[in-house]
Amino acid sequence: MTSFAPPRERSPLAGAATALALAGLVGAGLWAARRPQPRPQPGSALPVETARQPAARRARQGGMLLAASAAIDGATEHYRGGFHRWEMYLGPAASIGALAASAMQAAMPRPLREGLLLTAAGVGLAGHAFHARNILDRPGGVCWSNLFYAAPIGAPGSVALAGLAGLAATMLERREPEMPHRRGRWIAIGTVAGLLGTTAEVALLHFRGAYHNPAMYIPVTLPPIAALTLGAAAARPSPTRLRLAHRMLGATAMMGLVGTAFHAWGVHRNMGGWRNWQQNLLVAPPLPAPPGFTGVALVGLAAIDLLEASE
Amino acid sequence: MTSPPRRYPDYDVLDKRDSPSWDDITRHVVAGRLNPPERQFFDDALWDVLIALCDTIMPQPDRDRPIAIWIDAALAQNRTTGTRYDNLPPMREAWKRGLAALEAEARLCHGRPFHDLAQDAREALLKAIDREEVAAPEWNDLPPRRMFREVLANEIVRVYYSHPDAWSEIGFGGPASPRGYVRLGPNRRDPWEAEESAATRRSAEP
Amino acid sequence: MISQGSEIRAKDGRAPDVFSRDGWVAMRQYREAEEVDVAVIGTGAGGGVVAAKLAEAGLSVVAFDAGAFYRPLADFASDEREQDKLYWTDDRISGGDDAIEMGSNNSGRAIGGSTVHFQMVALRFRPEWFQARSRLGYGRDWPVDWREMWRCYDEVEDALKIAGPVTYPWGPKRGRYPYRQHELNASAQVLARGAEAMGVDWSPCPISTVSAPRGKSPPCVYRGFCKIGCSTNAKQSILNTYIPRALAAGAEVRDLAMVGRIETGSDGRATGVHYHRDGEWRFQKARRVVVAGYSIETPRLLLNSSSPSHPQGLANAEGLVGTELMVHSNHAVWGVMEDEIRWYKGPPSMAVCEHWNYDDDKDFHGGYAFMSQGPLPTDFATSMVKNLGVFGMELRRRMALYNHMAGLKIVGEVMPTPANRVELSEETDALGLPLPRITFRFGENDRKLSDHALRFMRTMHEAAGARDIFETAGSAHLMGGCRMGFSAADGVVDGAGRAFSCPNLWIADGSVMPTGGGVNPSITIMANATRIAGHMIGAIARGEG
């Protein structure tokens, strides 16, 4: 007779614990990356030089998070796709490059860093084309089935964003005499685009999930609001607008972290829970995706720093 | 006789028994499948015919997985399919009469019991029955093709393809709960699925 | 832990919790001497819906089913032979030129009925089919307004959280399906490619398994065993949707309870049901009876319930009970693909083409849909044996191409014909009840339809790249036998499901369908049962029931 394996129940506690642990990990990472910094007091704008450093740091952290999220998510998704084309290694590799470039700020020569970041931006953009081709190659072409289940058209954008955020950070580190609000504005525009693009992708995927949980509406409502407030603040900065944008971006950053916890809960809700990780890490909501929002939001906060400084 | 198919030489579905592809009830059921019971229903004479019939309908030169005993077990339990065609007797009687008619046909055509015939002769005899070309009086009002396809062959084939070795042979994923499958597209395979041998992958030949 | 399907579970004030391995939910129970508001016979697509709706309306309901009360997570093995336990495998005598295969082909026996092992295809009728006679010139009209059915489809689709395409190419505009379409498996992509090559529309199939979590149902894991029971609980069957609702609303469910006779009084009204449970015959008093045992058992039960007031069988004053039994033709083409398809992955039918249900430029009446296929090994092997007579090493070698096979199979409309019917035979079963005798033959129109379908699908399969194509013939599903009609001469029950010749008897299953349509029937049976339950509740409230 075959031996019977002991009954393997999926315990809700185990799932919740894992979710918490994951969220904690991401949070701790962020906390470590961040150093206490002087907040500008209303009315006493900081000199441009001091504002630039925290801004650069935030942009860099944002870039790191974006790169890490894109690397893990891309690697998982492409593993699911069996890496059946060699180009599928490019996205995750470029993301790791961008991660290294942003993380090893001082240890890496600037041209190399910028090269890696530029590559990521380029690979991300090219990725859209590859994913578009994958969609068109399948029966049905541009149809809901393929938008849902073929190569996700929006996903490579996070690689590009990771590169661009890193580039923004390197730019801010340079000591060039330039109007900070100009740069702040550009970064703000990039952030708004990043937020809206990411939201569009989430909207598509959460639609695929039929918004079965009301919480799934949060990441398609909060980020556009944050984008709106940031856009408004960049267009015509005022302390109130800046404060509002700051809050909304902060909330978006938090949401990205909490999102991972939600997704971890989602893994546990799939058949077999965490014991069936080989399947569920691939088909359940992606754990590494939500912190992408945190990354974009951090870049947005960098823009705020600059805009505040020039207020 | 042609050789048995070997498209998935490295695949054994039983290797997954302790993986998340199998749950407790499936482990239990398949374990039972690997332990045949004692014969209860058929007498020795019909048993010989049945064994030879199983060997003809599902020949296994490469292995020897019991089939007949499961048919015996099902009939001992009076397990039915839900369909009794109006020109066939109830299941137990159908089997007894069908095997007896087959044996009579063999003796009539070849002067020897069915199980003494060579594989080719047995196959030819079954094909003749399937064409309704029968002579033995034992057929009486039994419809030969229906008897052959719906009763005899049907159940033998069912038993053969309910053995894990048969699942391995055809590259079927086998039990899949709680873990199912991720990669659904053409030419895509999850790590826990059978890998087809490179030699046969591109050919329609088994 | 291992269920043999022979143990009574719904008793002592509790019933199995279908979302657990060994848990229970509370169940209200009624005494047999207590006259309950409604006795429901059968808990499948029709009976399950009615039991839940009536209980939710505050009526006291006892629902009987001859089958067992399973917990899918613990009881459903990934094994075809073991899962035969879900089918109605008692002998039924089947004859006629095209004798129907019963058992696993079309009949379930379990709490949840045939939906426990159905393939989850959830297609609506084409609206015109409800007036097939007056608008399309064949079959019969339903005594039903299609718009009412359309509303009931909405309700049922939401109750089952059907996962369907965002836009459906055929028929009038419909609301969005509650859940999104699933990813197409390779087998479905073959249909899609073929359809595109032929220039006809195709669609992801709306199916009754969730594509995202729902309550305690995890999303489908694409294990592909749907036809022998979903051990994931992703499949939304009656067993894990309407039955829990019925229990929560105070209905009692009696499992392994075979109803053998409906008792009637001298006034011709039903007074209760005789049922066999736990080794003995028992009697439950009831004010009303709803029969939902499907197209064989419903007529069988009515015919076996003759009494002085119903000498020819209950509700059979006009001799219509058991007549116009229908199936769907289920012919198919199969071929070998160069690609690995591995059709065992995912629900068997994930893509559908309803072109010939909506295009009327054809030489036959009715229509057909066809779907991509994914039969499990013994299912596929036996269909080759039965259709082609292959055996021996040839069969083994053909089966070795299992992972390269793809197929297209129709659900084809069959014309209602009086001679296709269910009667009682002289033989009896272990409980002493007469065995049903079924007679069936495809008519000329039916043959034209399946010929057309085979030609069309063969061309399409070739266009998709299939080689070595072969065909199989068969039938699926059951419909009719106790049809709805406009008058006592026209049907067994009226449009509200009430028997013309027995005022407190209703029928609410697939047997009341006057025509079969060219789509799988269960969602229509459920929508119709929803409608019937609504009318019943209204009539009872008005004091007319």
Ligand SMILES: Cc1cc2nc3c(=O)[nH]c(=O)nc-3n(C[C@H](O)[C@H](O)[C@H](O)COP(=O)(O)OP(=O)(O)OC[C@H]3O[C@@H](n4cnc5c(N)ncnc54)[C@H](O)[C@@H]3O)c2cc1C
């Ligand atoms: C293999 C298979 C696949 C299918 N796939 C699909 C599909 O993909 N899509 C689709 O729409 N339809 C499908 N169907 C058909 C669908 O399941 C049925 O049409 C539908 O369930 C019929 O509903 P019903 O209520 O009339 O009967 P059922 O659902 O069969 O319920 C009848 C119940 O009544 C019980 N019963 C009968 N007589 C008695 C009695 N005397 N006493 C007590 N209990 C009794 C039975 O045990 C049974 O549980 C499929 C069917 C099968 C067999």
Ligand code: SF4
């Ligand atoms: S494929 Fe989906 S619905 Fe079918 S048995 Fe598996 S989990 Fe259930």
